Amino acid sequence: MKMFCLSFKLNGKSVQLSVQPAKLLVDLLREDLRLTGTKIGCREGECGACTVLVDGQPVNSCLIPAVKVHGREVLTIEGLEREDGVLDIIQESFISEGAIQCGFCTGGMILNAKALLDRRQEPDESEIRHALSGVLCRCTGYRKIIQAVKTASRIRKEGRGNKG
Numbered sequence: 001m002k003m004f005c006l007s008f009k010l011n012g013k014s015v016q017l018s019v020q021p022a023k024l025l026v027d028l029l030r031e032d033l034r035l036t037g038t039k040i041g042c043r044e045g046e047c048g049a050c051t052v053l054v055d056g057q058p059v060n061s062c063l064i065p066a067v068k069v070h071g072r073e074v075l076t077i078e079g080l081e082r083e084d085g086v087l088d089i090i091q092e093s094f095i096s097e098g099a100i101q102c103g104f105c106t107g108g109m110i111l112n113a114k115a116l117l118d119r120r121q122e123p124d125e126s127e128i129r130h131a132l133s134g135v136l137c138r139c140t141g142y143r144k145i146i147q148a149v150k151t152a153s154r155i156r157k158e159g160r161g162n163k164g
């Protein structure tokens with residue numbers, strides 16, 4: 001089978017590897033690159049557990065071939081943590097607000113929240129709900145997740161966040 005020479009930026013580092021043209025981004029991340037923070041729920045674009053950011057925009061990685069990120073920048077949940085182990089303020093807020101139970105949806109929630117907060121410093125609740133609407137949580141009832149995003153927004157605005 002003809003392989004594609006894929007080159008892209010992943011969590012701030014350049015990556016080059018050969019991939020089958022039909023390989024999905026989620027499988028490349030989890031199987032080839034061992035980034036298992038990106039979860040697989042439905043493989044149909046319904047649950048959002050597989051969300052990653054591509055050039056800052058949330059994408060369901062179960063729906064796009066890996067070759068589509070050639071030359072682009074991908075951020076997975078692993079990329080939010082600093083190299084010294086300090087968590088991003090959105091991650092910290094999810095912990096402090098008790099917004100994580102089983103954690104299966106958490107990466108998708110946090111990356112969608114990051115995309116929102118990077119374009120809107122102080123989103124209102126309806127904007128937060130809309131931004132997270134593509135991610136299903138079966139555990140928390142969403143109230144604490146919304147509160148976590150509000151908390152992260154406030155801390156980032158005050159300039160106390162670890163990033164951005």
Ligand code: FES
Nearest residue numbers: 041042043048062
């Ligand atoms: S696994 Fe991709 S949206 Fe559910």
Ligand code: FES
Nearest residue numbers: 102105137138139
């Ligand atoms: S914390 Fe379990 S699915 Fe959201």
